[in-house]
Amino acid sequence: MTVINKLNDGINRQLCVAPMMDWTDRHCRYFHRLLAPSALLFTEMVTADAICHSEDTERFLAHNVAERPLVLQVGGSKPEKLHKAIKLANKFGFSEFNLNVGCPSNRVQSGQFGACLMLEPEIVLECLMAMKEATNKPISVKCRIGVDDMDVNSGLDNFVQKVSKSGISIFYIHARKALLSGLSPKENRTIPPLNHERVLRLAFENPEKTIILNGGLKNKVEIISKQSKFHGVMLGRAAYKTPFILAELHSNATGKPLIKKCTIARKMADYADNVIEQGGNLHQITRHMLGLFNGESGAKYWRRQLGEIARLQPRNSDLIRETAALCRSKALRKVA
Numbered sequence: 001m002t003v004i005n006k007l008n009d010g011i012n013r014q015l016c017v018a019p020m021m022d023w024t025d026r027h028c029r030y031f032h033r034l035l036a037p038s039a040l041l042f043t044e045m046v047t048a049d050a051i052c053h054s055e056d057t058e059r060f061l062a063h064n065v066a067e068r069p070l071v072l073q074v075g076g077s078k079p080e081k082l083h084k085a086i087k088l089a090n091k092f093g094f095s096e097f098n099l100n101v102g103c104p105s106n107r108v109q110s111g112q113f114g115a116c117l118m119l120e121p122e123i124v125l126e127c128l129m130a131m132k133e134a135t136n137k138p139i140s141v142k143c144r145i146g147v148d149d150m151d152v153n154s155g156l157d158n159f160v161q162k163v164s165k166s167g168i169s170i171f172y173i174h175a176r177k178a179l180l181s182g183l184s185p186k187e188n189r190t191i192p193p194l195n196h197e198r199v200l201r202l203a204f205e206n207p208e209k210t211i212i213l214n215g216g217l218k219n220k221v222e223i224i225s226k227q228s229k230f231h232g233v234m235l236g237r238a239a240y241k242t243p244f245i246l247a248e249l250h251s252n253a254t255g256k257p258l259i260k261k262c263t264i265a266r267k268m269a270d271y272a273d274n275v276i277e278q279g280g281n282l283h284q285i286t287r288h289m290l291g292l293f294n295g296e297s298g299a300k301y302w303r304r305q306l307g308e309i310a311r312l313q314p315r316n317s318d319l320i321r322e323t324a325a326l327c328r329s330k331a332l333r334k335v336a
């Protein structure tokens with residue numbers, strides 16, 4: 001089964017990096033952007049309340065233009081709040097706004113948003129309509145294939161059909177159920193079984209919709225194969241833990257030469273200089289880069305320097321440059 005993309009909104013969704021709280025902050029996104037210039041990046045989830053009531057909206061929404069195209073993921077279930085939040089966010093230059101209907105944490109459930117909304121498609125419909133009215137940018141949904149004892153066949157079809165009445169047609173689907181009681185958010189990303197086939201069937205039966213597959217994708221060959229079957233793929237943990245896969249996938253999709261890890265490291269050190277000058281510290285940046293040399297002989301050394309040592313040297317961006325040079329020579333020695 002191969003699905004052909006009908007959407008023509010100028011956004012390339014072949015390779016997306018998932019929203020991840022506490023992980024995909026602006027420094028992480030800058031790093032991912034260097035690795036994959038063609039990828040569509042997502043913010044961490046920001047609640048509509050935080051956007052509407054914060055004294056400092058900038059803190060949640062400001063980003064480096066280099067991160068774009070960038071999708072803002074919002075959480076909420078009150079149409080008027082979401083409307084206001086998107087209005088406020090409009091001027092920040094996001095390419096798309098995404099509603100979180102997939103996150104199963106207790107905090108999210110008590111606020112009546114996230115994955116529990118899969119059981120309330122009418123509310124999601126109203127939310128999406130309100131978001132749509134607030135912007136001319138695309139609106140999308142990120143959801144699971146179901147929650148609790150919801151039927152993954154009729155339940156997902158019903159959800160997608162109902163919320164599509166808003167006119168939105170872009171769905172990022174984490175291909176496993178969320179179990180709303182008894183499992184931690186982390187367990188909810190591993191214990192419910194993956195069902196890529198279910199998402200593929202949804203895409204095949206709804207060719208007018210843009211369906212992006214998410215969940216458990218980490219093998220390059222498998223990902224490339226899925227990219228040809230779906231409108232795109234969304235990587236979460238693999239992008240974070242083995243970030244160089246983003247560069248490999250970008251190179252594969254565009255035919256451009258693979259960027260060198262040392263080049264990425266140099267550019268991140270230059271970026272760190274700016275962040276440090278503005279009052280930030282080195283570890284805020286390097287904590288996202290620990291997996292860059294995974295699979296190479298210098299990987300452990302890199303992780304230690306950028307993890308533990310970076311904490312002790314908060315203004316020393318040369319730590320990135322020098323460690324990358326050493327990792328490179330370790331790798332060369334191994335080859336020689």
Ligand SMILES: Cc1cc2nc3c(=O)[nH]c(=O)nc-3n(C[C@H](O)[C@H](O)[C@H](O)COP(=O)(O)O)c2cc1C
Nearest residue numbers: 018019020021044045100174215216217235236237
């Ligand atoms: C640390 C972490 C934080 C996450 N935060 C969010 C979030 O804010 N919003 C969301 O929709 N999903 C969130 N997720 C779920 C991911 O977006 C993704 O759907 C999930 O990890 C499955 O993809 P993967 O198997 O490629 O990691 C988070 C995942 C992780 C690991």
